[in-house]
Amino acid sequence: MANPLTIADLKSLAQRRVPKMFFDYADSGAWTESTYQANESDFAKIKLRQRVLVDMTNRTLETTMIGQKVSMPVALAPTGMTGMQHADGEMLAARAAEEFGVPFTLSTMSICSIEDVASVTTKPFWFQLYVMRDKDFVLNLINRAKAAKCSALVLTADLQILGQRHKDLRNGLSAPPKFTPKHIWQMATRPFWCLDMLQTKRRTFGNIVGHAKNVSDLSSLSSWTAEQFDPQLSWADVAWIKEQWGGPLIIKGICDVEDAKSAAETGADAIIVSNHGGRQLDGAPSSISMLEPIVDAVGHKIEVHLDGGIRSGQDVLKAIALGAKGTYIGRPFLYGLGAMGKEGVTLALNILRKEMDVTMALCGKRDIKDVNASILLGRQ
Numbered sequence: 001m002a003n004p005l006t007i008a009d010l011k012s013l014a015q016r017r018v019p020k021m022f023f024d025y026a027d028s029g030a031w032t033e034s035t036y037q038a039n040e041s042d043f044a045k046i047k048l049r050q051r052v053l054v055d056m057t058n059r060t061l062e063t064t065m066i067g068q069k070v071s072m073p074v075a076l077a078p079t080g081m082t083g084m085q086h087a088d089g090e091m092l093a094a095r096a097a098e099e100f101g102v103p104f105t106l107s108t109m110s111i112c113s114i115e116d117v118a119s120v121t122t123k124p125f126w127f128q129l130y131v132m133r134d135k136d137f138v139l140n141l142i143n144r145a146k147a148a149k150c151s152a153l154v155l156t157a158d159l160q161i162l163g164q165r166h167k168d169l170r171n172g173l174s175a176p177p178k179f180t181p182k183h184i185w186q187m188a189t190r191p192f193w194c195l196d197m198l199q200t201k202r203r204t205f206g207n208i209v210g211h212a213k214n215v216s217d218l219s220s221l222s223s224w225t226a227e228q229f230d231p232q233l234s235w236a237d238v239a240w241i242k243e244q245w246g247g248p249l250i251i252k253g254i255c256d257v258e259d260a261k262s263a264a265e266t267g268a269d270a271i272i273v274s275n276h277g278g279r280q281l282d283g284a285p286s287s288i289s290m291l292e293p294i295v296d297a298v299g300h301k302i303e304v305h306l307d308g309g310i311r312s313g314q315d316v317l318k319a320i321a322l323g324a325k326g327t328y329i330g331r332p333f334l335y336g337l338g339a340m341g342k343e344g345v346t347l348a349l350n351i352l353r354k355e356m357d358v359t360m361a362l363c364g365k366r367d368i369k370d371v372n373a374s375i376l377l378g379r380q
């Protein structure tokens with residue numbers, strides 16, 4: 001495919017370039033994957049209003065997320081093991097996001113460390129925190145994010161235990177990959193991926209190995225999660241994290257009105273309506289279906305963002321129309337990265353921007369800040 005035009009094109013290219021275990025890690029949801037699928041398919045149910053003969057000149061997608069300027073309301077979501085989709089993946093994606101003018105969020109479970117990403121960026125990025133049982137380690141992560149001048153902390157609330165993704169278990173997923181005949185075959189059939197990977201030293205969890213007590217080698221995400229993620233994390237801990245961090249705080253993984261109300265009480269700056277891309281509670285509603293009730297309940301108190309299922313600029317626009325102040329993409333940028341490295345991330349962002357811009361114009365709007373439910377059919 002010489003000229004990828006859609007996120008789906010990037011997905012097929014990534015499948016051809018990335019070893020199966022890592023492609024599957026991105027392209028999977030928990031158990032039956034019903035929530036993963038609903039995240040995407042529920043966007044298609046929302047119809048746009050076609051408006052004509054209105055001035056379409058001087059359009060802009062620029063806005064703010066938590067008060068920070070963005071060239072369009074789309075951030076890169078935190079994703080674990082991004083450096084396994086492509087060598088040095090987090091560093092490449094962070095640079096692409098910086099050049100594009102959108103936030104990059106580094107996962108706790110990244111391959112490149114906070115310091116690696118800071119070393120190749122010139123503007124602040126965001127850091128996503130998983131709270132571990134070992135509070136010294138959590139404090140240390142927060143302090144490292146401060147030292148790297150991260151401009152927001154994204155606290156993930158929906159992964160105190162790990163949802164099961166069958167493909168990861170069947171594939172024996174680990175970072176670095178195991179050297180069994182099956183894994184060697186998966187890598188041998190992806191020579192360009194291997195060549196890039198041979199040239200980097202970053203092949204395991206860069207924020208953890210060498211930083212957490214007694215962790216000099218860590219390969220299995222699931223065993224670390226089972227041992228270390230704090231199942232007792234509660235709303236009371238959010239106050240402690242907010243105090244330790246002292247900067248803008250975003251709570252990620254809210255998919256229920258009652259939880260949104262509790263989150264708004266914490267004094268956080270924003271919440272992300274999210275079900276972790278359908279990777280945690282299979283059977284939970286799609287994020288887009290929960291956006292409006294959550295905005296109605298807490299939108300006057302706290303900025304509401306959304307992720308999950310965005311595969312086009314039209315999807316972003318629909319989320320903005322339903323009250324989101326910003327959105328995040330996970331898989332779309334991972335597919336771009338797997339397919340073409342940094343250029344692929346930029347291409348994914350460009351695809352979304354173009355689709356959003358043209359759709360906004362055809363809905364009769366020129367400024368993303370004026371987009372509201374009036375662009376949706378049956379909502380005017």
Ligand SMILES: Cc1cc2nc3c(=O)[nH]c(=O)nc-3n(C[C@H](O)[C@H](O)[C@H](O)COP(=O)(O)O)c2cc1C
Binds near residue numbers: 026079109128278332
């Ligand atoms: C491969 C992969 C790894 C992820 N790892 C993390 C993570 O480390 N921390 C986190 O908060 N969310 C993680 N997520 C969830 C994303 O931040 C985001 O909620 C989700 O990808 C949004 O859905 P989308 O992929 O349909 O855009 C991950 C998602 C994927 C696809």
